[in-house]
Amino acid sequence: MSPVDDERLAPRSVVRRLLARPELGSAVGAVAVFVFFSIVADSFLRASSLGTVLYASSTIGIMAVPVALLMIGGEFDLSAGVLVTSSALVSSMFSYQMTANVWVGVGVSLLVTLAIGAFNGILLVRTKLPSFIITLGTFLMLTGLNLGFTKLISGTVSTKSISDMEGFPTAQDLFASHWTIGSVDLQVTIAWWLGLVVVATWVLLRTRAGNWIFAAGGNADAARAVGVPVARTKIGLYMAVAFCAWISGQHLLFSFDVVQSGEGVGNEFLYIIAAVIGGCLMTGGYGSAIGSAVGAFIFGMTNKGIVYAQWNPDWFKFFLGAMLLLATLLNAWVRKRAEAAA
Amino acid sequence: MSPVDDERLAPRSVVRRLLARPELGSAVGAVAVFVFFSIVADSFLRASSLGTVLYASSTIGIMAVPVALLMIGGEFDLSAGVLVTSSALVSSMFSYQMTANVWVGVGVSLLVTLAIGAFNGILLVRTKLPSFIITLGTFLMLTGLNLGFTKLISGTVSTKSISDMEGFPTAQDLFASHWTIGSVDLQVTIAWWLGLVVVATWVLLRTRAGNWIFAAGGNADAARAVGVPVARTKIGLYMAVAFCAWISGQHLLFSFDVVQSGEGVGNEFLYIIAAVIGGCLMTGGYGSAIGSAVGAFIFGMTNKGIVYAQWNPDWFKFFLGAMLLLATLLNAWVRKRAEAAA
Amino acid sequence: SSTGGKRAEDRAKRAAKANSSAVNTPHWTFAMVTHSGAGDTFWDIVQSGAKQAADKDNIKFLYSNSDQANEQSQLVQAAIDQHVDGLVVTLAKPDAMKAVVLKAEKAGIPVITINSGSQESKEFGTLGHIGQDETIAGRAVGDELNKRGKKHALCVLHEQGNVGHEQRCAGAKATFSGKMDNLYVDGTNMPDVLSAIQAKLQADKSIDSVVTLGAPFAATAVKAADQAGSSAEVDTFDLNAQVASSLKAGTLGFAVDQQPYLQGYEAIDLLWLYRYNANTLGGGQPVLTGPQIVTKDDADALLAYTKRGTR
C-alpha cells in the first residue's frame, strides 16, 4: 500500500518532504549565507577563495562528523579539541625521540589516540557520570599532559621539526597535500572530510550500529531494554571521535611541521557548533552527518566571508554570532514549515 | 503515618539519608579536597590563604548559582561569562561618557544586562531553538560588541578609569569592599555569594517558582500541560543569570576600576563546571543551589590549592582535571552508596 | 624546630644544593605571576631565563599565570599568602594589579615588574621594571616597515582583546606611514590562522607585508601568503628556532626581539641582588630589553640560541 493513498494523510510535495529531512533542511541556511557573501564580498566568489573556505570548513568538518554522531548518541566530548593536538604531539615526539620513520610515530599516535577515546568511553559507561564532566576532566588532563610532556621532552612549548625525517614526504602526501586545479587550491582535508561524511551517513542510516546510535541517544534505557549494547555503542563513538582527531592531528603535524602544545583548546566547541547548526539535538537521538557538514560549511563560510567582506575586524565576533544565529533560525524555520505544511 | 513503619521499607540511618540529598552528597568531595591540600600544601591552611580561596570560589560561585538554576530548568547560557564583562563595561562607559554619578551608570547597566538576559530567554522560547545555539549567538555577539564599542568609545581595549568620579566610593563599598578579620581578608563577594545561595535555595525549595523550575527542566511538556508557565519561567531564569552577571560585573569594575573588554570569555564554563560538580544534571530537572556553591568551592580550592602546593605549573591543568574528576567521582559514589543502602 | 621528617630532609637537600650553586645565600622563594595564556612560546622563554637565574642564585622559583585580570590578581594574592621572599609580576592590566601589588609591598615583599607596565611600575612603588613597552616595540616595527618601503601592512592578532597585542599593533600603526589593517585569528587553531590570513590576502591584493605577533604564527603566515599567491613579506614579533631559520632562509623579512630570556633572568637576579645587597637597577627608569630588530644578517648567530630555547 502506498501511504499517500490513505485518507488520513494530506498530500505533500516532494520539495517539502525533502526539506523536512534533517540533512537537507539545514542546507537552506548554507545557501543563504553563500548568496549573502557573494553579494557583499567581491572576492568571495573567486575560485581561489572557494578553496580557502572549503579548507577552513574541512578542518572543522572532519571533527564535526564524529562529534555529530556522538551527539546523536547522546553524549559530548569536550576533549576533542585538545585530543587533536595530543595526537599530533605524540606522532611528532615519538618519531623524533626514537629517530624512527615518521610512519611509526603516526601508527603509535593512532593507538594512543584511540586509547584515550576508549578511556573516555569506558569511564563514562562505568561511572555513569555525565559526559560533560568526564570529558572536561580529560580535556584538562590532556591540556596539562600536552604542555607538560612537550616541555619535558623538547624543553620548549613546541615540538622539534621532523620535516627532514624518513617517511615525512609520504605521510605529508596523505595528510597534508593539496591539488591545484586551475586557480583553485584544494587541500586533501576536503577529501577526508567528504569521505568521512559518506561513511558516517552510511553507518547511521544503513547499519545496525547506526540504529544503535540513534537509540542510545534517543532513549538509552529503552535501547538497553530491547538488547542494544548501549555501553559498547558509546565507547565506539568515543573511539570514532579519537580516530578523526588522529586524522586532524596528523594534518596539523604534516602541514605545519612543528606543533604548539597549547593548541586545540576551544576547538571542541567549533565542532559542537557545526553539529548543532546542522540540526543535531543537544539532547541526543536526532541529527545527521550531512547536517554536520553543512554546519561546518556555514561556519567556515561565515568565518571567512567576514574577512573577505573586509568589515571592521573589531566587530568580527558580533557579525559571526549574528550570522550563525540567523542561518540556524532560517534552517529551523524552513524545516518547521516543511513539516507543518498540510 | 510515618513512612518508616511501612513493612515495605528497610530502615535507613539519618547519615545515609542526608548523604543521599544532592546538596550534601557533594560536600564529601569538598571535604576530601580540603583535607588533601591541607596535607600537601603547607601554606593552604593559613587563615589568609583561606580568604584567597574563598574569594576565588565566590567569584565563580556568584554566577554558578543562577547557572545552576538555569540548568535545573533545562537550559544553558554560554553568554554568561562575557555578559559579566558587558555589564561592567556599560556602567563604566556610561558613567564616564555622561560624566554622571557612577550610580547612574550602575543602574543603566542593570537595565541593559537584564534586557540582554530577557533577550536570550525570549529568543529561546520564541524560536524553540536549543539554548546552546541561541546563547552561543549572544556570546559571540556580546564578545564583538564589548570589543567594538570599547574601541569605538575609548579608542583602546580597556575603559578609562572612573575612580575619581562621584559615587565611586559608595559603589565600591557595596561591590568590592573587604573586611580584615585578624589576618583573614574577606571580600564582600563572599557575602553576596552566600546570600545568593540562601535566596536561591529558598526559591527552589519553598516557592512556586522553584517548583516550576524543576518541572520546566524535568519535563517541559508535562509542566506545560498542567499549567506551568514554562516560557515565563525560562525567561525569568535568564534574567536571574543576567542579574548575577550584573553583580559580578560591578565587582569587576569597582575592584579594578578599569575593565578589559576581552575578558570573561571562557568563564561561562567555569560556572557550568561548578554546577555540574555540585550535582546538577546536564539534562535538567535535578540539582541544587548549595550544590553549585560546593562545586565552586571545590573548583576554587583545587585551582588555588595546586598553586599553594607549588607543583610544577606545566602540569597545572593535568592536576586540575584529575582532581575535579576524582572529587566528582567521589561525590557520585557517596550519593549512590547512600541511596542504594538497603 | 623539629629534627627529623620531611622538612629536615628538605633542609638537608637544600644545603646540599646550596653547596653546588654559585651562591650560598639563604634559600629564598621568588614567585612570578604573568598574564600569559597557556603554552605561549614567549613566556616559556621568560620562564627559562628566570629558572636559570633561580638555579644560580639558590632560589626556589614559583611560576603561575592567567590571562584573566581577576585571576592574575588572585594568583599574586596566593603568592603573598605563601610568604614568598620576592615577587615578579607583569602589568598588562595595571589597574587590576594595583591593589594586590601594594598589598605585597605592605607585606614586605619586594616587587619587580617585567614586560609591560613601565609607567605604572614606578607609580606602584616597585623596585624597578625590566622589559619593553609593547607600544615601543610596535613603533619599531612601524619604522622598520617604512624603511622597507611597505605601503599596506596586516597586523595579525592571535588573541582578541589582549592588551599587549593591541598595543603592539597600535604602536606599529602609529609610526607606519602606509595603511595598516588588523586581523583577528584564533591562536589555538592553526588551520584557522592559515585560512584567515589566506582569505585576507585574497580579499585585498594590495597588502605587501604581514606582521604576526607571535613567533609560531610567522611560518603559518608564510604558508598562507604562498598559497594565496601573494608576494607579501612576513615579519614577526618574537623569536624561536623556526623564525631564526626562516630569517636565515629569507622567507621572513625581520623579527622584533625583546629578549624574553633577559626579562626573566634579570628580574630574578635583581630580586636576589636586592635581598642580598639592597641593589637596585635603572635608577628609577625602566630597564629596556628591546626592541631589537633581527634580520637575515643576525639570524645565523641566534639560531643556536633559539634552538636551545633561550632566545
Added chain:
Amino acid sequence: MNDLTKDTPAPAPAPAGTPLVELTGVSKSYGNVRALREVSLEVHAGEITCVLGDNGAGKSTLIKIIAGLHPHDAGTYTIEGEQVRHTSPREALDRGIATVYQDLAVVPLMPVWRNFFLGSEPTKGRGPLRRLDVAAMRGTTHQALLRMGIDLRDVDQPIGTLSGGERQCVAIARAVHFGAKVLVLDEPTAALGVKQSGVVLKYVAAARDAGLGVVLITHNPHHAYLVGDRFILLKRGTMSGSHLKKDITLDELTREMAGGSELDELTHELMRRTTTAPPATDPENPA
C-alpha cells in the same frame, strides 16, 4: 482533603441548556497527518460524555484540544457559550477544566507531592515570605492517594519510581482535586487494578453528581456504559456515531467499538483454540 461529594463548590449555573463545553466541526492536523476531521461534541453539567473509538482514532487529540494543549485548526470551541481558542493549558485550567492525559504529564524526577500540586501550588505567608504550604501539600497528597487505595510509603519519592498504576492514580487524584467545572479523563483506568478502577468510576460518578461535566475516554465498554450519558464514537479521525444512553444497549456499543462483525469472528476463533469454558457471566469489575 477534597471529597467531591461535599467539598467541590457547585459550578455557577450556566444559562439553561448551554453546554459547559461545546465543540462543533473541529479538525486538527499534525503536519500532513489529519488526526481529526469535523468532530462535534457537547459536555453538559452533571453529565458524563464518553469518547470511544479504536486505537489511533483521534480520541486523545480531541482531549488535547479541550485541554488547550493543541489549538484546533478548524471549527469552533465554546465554553459556556463563549467562543475560545486556547493557546496554553493554563487558560483551560483557569476556566475550570482539569485533565488527566493519557501519558500522564508528570515530571519523573520530582517528588510525588510536588507533582500533585504542580501548576497550582498552595502558598501561605505574604510578601517575600510567601511560600509553599509544604505540610498541607504532603498531607493532601497522601490522603488523596490513600482514598484511591494507594498507600504510598513516602510522598517524597520521585514520581518516576512509582509503578505505572500508582502514577496514574496520582494524575487522577490531582485532576479530581482541581477539577472545578469540567473533568477530562483520557483512559484513566488503563493501568489500574480492579479496586482502583472501581474508585475512579466512583469518583467520576461523584463528580457528575456534584454538577461537573465529565469527558471520559475508555476502551472498556462496560465502564463506559456503566457511567456514561452520551457516547461519541470516533473512527479514523471522523465521528462515526453519537448516542444517548437511552438509544443504545451495551451490546450494540461493544459491537460498534470493535468495528462490527469482525469481532464475532475473532471471538469465535479464540474460543475454538482455547480449551477453557467461556468466561463466567459475572459483570465486569467492579460493576
Added chain:
Amino acid sequence: MNDLTKDTPAPAPAPAGTPLVELTGVSKSYGNVRALREVSLEVHAGEITCVLGDNGAGKSTLIKIIAGLHPHDAGTYTIEGEQVRHTSPREALDRGIATVYQDLAVVPLMPVWRNFFLGSEPTKGRGPLRRLDVAAMRGTTHQALLRMGIDLRDVDQPIGTLSGGERQCVAIARAVHFGAKVLVLDEPTAALGVKQSGVVLKYVAAARDAGLGVVLITHNPHHAYLVGDRFILLKRGTMSGSHLKKDITLDELTREMAGGSELDELTHELMRRTTTAPPATDPENPA
C-alpha cells in the same frame, strides 16, 4: 511475516517437567524500598502464567527480573534448569525471552520500523557492504501491525507521534515476532481497543499452542481467566496466592485481585449512586 501458529520453530524440548523459567524465593529492593520479597514462579512450555495483583504490588519488578533488566537481590533464577543471573536484557533475549515492558521501551524520535527491529536488526550483504535489510524491515513492520488491526499511514513516522495504543501494538508485535521460548507481557492490553485486545489474546493463545511459555500481567480478571493456566497473586511485594486454573473460579479470582470484601462495598456504593441498571451480562470483550 511471522505468524506464530506456523512460523515459530518449536522450542527445543526441555527435560520433561523442567520449567522453562523458574524463580524461587526471589527478592528485590530499590534502595531502601523492598519491592519484592520471596516470590516464586514457574513458567512451563505451552502454558500461560498470569501474574495478578494490585497497583504497586511488584508485578513489573518481577517482569524486569525475568527480562534481565534488573538483577535479583536474593533467591534463584533458573532457565531450563540452568541457574542464571542476567546482567543485561541482551542475555535474556539471547536465551529466547522476549518482553513487552509496561512503559513500552521505545525510542520516540525513531521511525516505527527502526523501533520494531531495534536490537535485532536483520542485515543483508556481507563484509563492509553488510547493511540493514530496509525493505524487509518496513514490510514486516507494516504487516505485523496490520494483523493487529493497526493500519499505519507511514512506517517512517517517529514512534513518538503514534497514539498510545498504536505504540503498545508495536511493542507487542515486536515481542511476538522475536519471542523464541518465553513471551513476557506486562499489561499488554492496557491501552488497547476492543479489537486489538482480542488480537493480543489470540496471539497469546497461539504462542502457548506453539509451545512457548507465556507470562502475562493484567488487571483484567476476565482476560486472565480466559487464557491463563496458572495464577500468581502478588500483594505488597509478597506472594499472596498461587493457583492452577482448575482450583479457582473467575469469581474467586476477581475477589482476590480486588482484595476481598472491600470490592462488594464499593460496587454497592456505585450502584446506589448511578441510576443505570446493572450492566448487561454479556461476556467481557472479546470473550
